[in-house]
Amino acid sequence: RAKEQGRNSYQFYTEGMQDREMMRLELDKDLSQALANDEFVLFFQPQLDLQSSEINSVEALIRWQHPRRGLLSPAEFIPLAEESGRINDIGRWVVMAACQQLARWKDTPYENLRIAVNLSGRELDDENLVDHIRDTLKAEGVPANRLEVELTEEIFIQNIEHNLNQLSRLRQLGVHLAIDDFGVGYSSLGYLRDFPVDLLKIDRSFITDVTERHDDAVITRAVINLAHNLGIHVVAEGVETEDQLRFLKSHGCNLIQGYLISRPLPSEDLEMALEKGLLLPANAVN
Ligand code: C2E
Numbered sequence: 001r002a003k004e005q006g007r008n009s010y011q012f013y014t015e016g017m018q019d020r021e022m023m024r025l026e027l028d029k030d031l032s033q034a035l036a037n038d039e040f041v042l043f044f045q046p047q048l049d050l051q052s053s054e055i056n057s058v059e060a061l062i063r064w065q066h067p068r069r070g071l072l073s074p075a076e077f078i079p080l081a082e083e084s085g086r087i088n089d090i091g092r093w094v095v096m097a098a099c100q101q102l103a104r105w106k107d108t109p110y111e112n113l114r115i116a117v118n119l120s121g122r123e124l125d126d127e128n129l130v131d132h133i134r135d136t137l138k139a140e141g142v143p144a145n146r147l148e149v150e151l152t153e154e155i156f157i158q159n160i161e162h163n164l165n166q167l168s169r170l171r172q173l174g175v176h177l178a179i180d181d182f183g184v185g186y187s188s189l190g191y192l193r194d195f196p197v198d199l200l201k202i203d204r205s206f207i208t209d210v211t212e213r214h215d216d217a218v219i220t221r222a223v224i225n226l227a228h229n230l231g232i233h234v235v236a237e238g239v240e241t242e243d244q245l246r247f248l249k250s251h252g253c254n255l256i257q258g259y260l261i262s263r264p265l266p267s268e269d270l271e272m273a274l275e276k277g278l279l280l281p282a283n284a285v286n
Pocket residue numbers: 045060061062073074075078091094117118119120150180181237238239240257258259260264
């Protein structure tokens with residue numbers, strides 16, 4: 001397209017950049033209304049326990065039902081929300097929505113499910129976050145051990161003292177802590193010694209070719225062993241094939257999450273799939 005435009009290509013790109021900037025500004029403005037207009041929704045992706053073949057936990061993944069652009073994925077607005085600082089209010093909404101869901105599941109067949117929520121480093125900066133989580137659990141009458149918090153390794157690079165304190169306080173409440181996207185961050189392993197971690201989630205990039213590539217298989221096995229020797233459970237992310245499931249099961253991985261089991265689903269669809277037993281591939285049971 002730029003080539004066709006020949007001499008005008010410079011102008012073309014400039015306009016493109018202005019368009020993108022306009023779109024960003026517009027999206028940021030929309031984002032400021034989204035909470036008040038109740039436009040966010042949580043989808044839930046089940047995690048399969050490979051030992052019991054049960055689903056005891058789901059990850060909450062946010063979506064934005066944008067009035068004109070349709071359903072937006074987190075990649076399309078979370079980075080923007082982190083820049084503007086709106087992420088803190090969004091995070092509080094996520095915690096509240098997750099706790100309300102847990103409360104709704106009480107006295108139903110789903111009452112033993114745990115929900116994992118994602119929090120970015122920016123959200124952990126907020127001094128009042130832990131109090132908010134404690135108050136929300138209490139207000140909804142939900143035991144803290146039903147809630148899990150997923151954090152990426154970024155929190156072990158900056159503000160380490162502060163973050164360690166936040167995690168300790170969360171852990172004291174009884175909230176479980178998971179390290180998300182494990183293996184692709186730039187942090188040192190020392191934090192596994194210093195932080196109270198319950199769960200490691202092996203990044204999808206190691207799982208994709210784990211049955212074809214020797215190096216990915218070696219890394220995955222090593223992470224599982226490392227975690228287990230530290231008393232930490234392991235989740236494999238992005239599991240899409242039965243071969244991957246068999247590999248992970250044979251090497252003692254505790255849980256798997258990925259399209260093989262289910263895509264992230266609205267709560268009603270998750271409940272229906274659980275009820276109909278649709279989330280257990282035949283091979284997981286053997
Ligand atoms: P994540 O926490 O690592 O979540 C896993 C992502 O991988 C999800 O993308 C999920 O839909 C996708 N996924 C799951 N299984 C498969 C699979 O088998 N194959 C492939 N190709 N993908 C799979 P999603 O929902 O678009 O979320 C992207 C990221 O956005 C999340 O990565 C998380 O870092 C962030 N995010 C999501 N919800 C929230 C939230 O409420 N707050 C914050 N701060 N971040 C969130």
